[in-house]
Amino acid sequence: MKQRALIAGGAAALIGAALYAYNPVSPETDRVVLQYTHPAIVALGASVYEANCAACHGADLEGQEDWRSPGEDGRLPAPPHDETGHTWHHDGDTLFRLTKYGTGALIGNPDYASNMPIYEGVLTDEEIIAVLSYIKSTWPEEIRARHNEMENR
Numbered sequence: 341m342k343q344r345a346l347i348a349g350g351a352a353a354l355i356g357a358a359l360y361a362y363n364p365v366s367p368e369t370d371r372v373v374l375q376y377t378h379p380a381i382v383a384l385g386a387s388v389y390e391a392n393c394a395a396c397h398g399a400d401l402e403g404q405e406d407w408r409s410p411g412e413d414g415r416l417p418a419p420p421h422d423e424t425g426h427t428w429h430h431d432g433d434t435l436f437r438l439t440k441y442g443t444g445a446l447i448g449n450p451d452y453a454s455n456m457p458i459y460e461g462v463l464t465d466e467e468i469i470a471v472l473s474y475i476k477s478t479w480p481e482e483i484r485a486r487h488n489e490m491e492n493r
Contacts, residue, residue, distance in 0.1 A: 371433040372469060373491075376476035376484065385474025388467045396455070397421055401478060415455050421475045423483045431491050432472060439468050 375381040390399070396418035397403055403420030410416055419425045427435065437446055440460045444452035459468060476484060 371431070372436040372472075374432040374469065374476050375473045378473070381470050382474045382477045384467070385470035385472070385477075388463065389471045389474055392459070392463065393421075393471060401425075401475060413453075413455075415453055418455070421478075423479050427475060428479055428483050428487045429490075431487075432469075432476075435472050436465075436468055439463075439472070440465070 389397075398418075398420065401421040403422075403425055404417035407417045407419045407425070419427065421427045430438070434446070438456075440458070440463075442452075442458040443454045443456060444450045445458075463471075476487065479487070
């Protein structure tokens with residue numbers, strides 16, 4: 341039991357150090373930068389995703405069925421975050437703001453109805469960036485390259 345606690349504490353310290361060392365905001369653009377090549381950040385993101393996102397977006401990032409068509413409640417089902425969805429069509433900064441503040445805030449319509457929770461006050465900025473970094477890490481290289489091109493504009 342003590343050994344597990346030490347291992348867990350050590351892992352948490354490594355992840356914390358990684359998050360501290362890798363500033364998720366680019367000093368050149370003042371925009372969020374996804375850390376999809378950093379193993380500790382991706383591992384944290386996978387854990388946070390499993391605990392907070394997988395119930396709707398799927399354990400394999402597959403999303404819900406008919407995600408492009410509103411359900412009976414008029415709201416869109418959770419989209420996939422794999423290469424079949426539209427997540428990779430948005431830059432990291434947009435994805436961060438959507439996750440933290442919600443779609444309504446992002447589009448300037450506070451009355452927009454969505455099943456997507458607002459994660460401000462639930463997840464830290466570092467956890468949100470870790471989740472988005474994890475998601476990006478799962479995309480095929482071609483999709484990551486296209487996303488990187490978009491990020492560099």
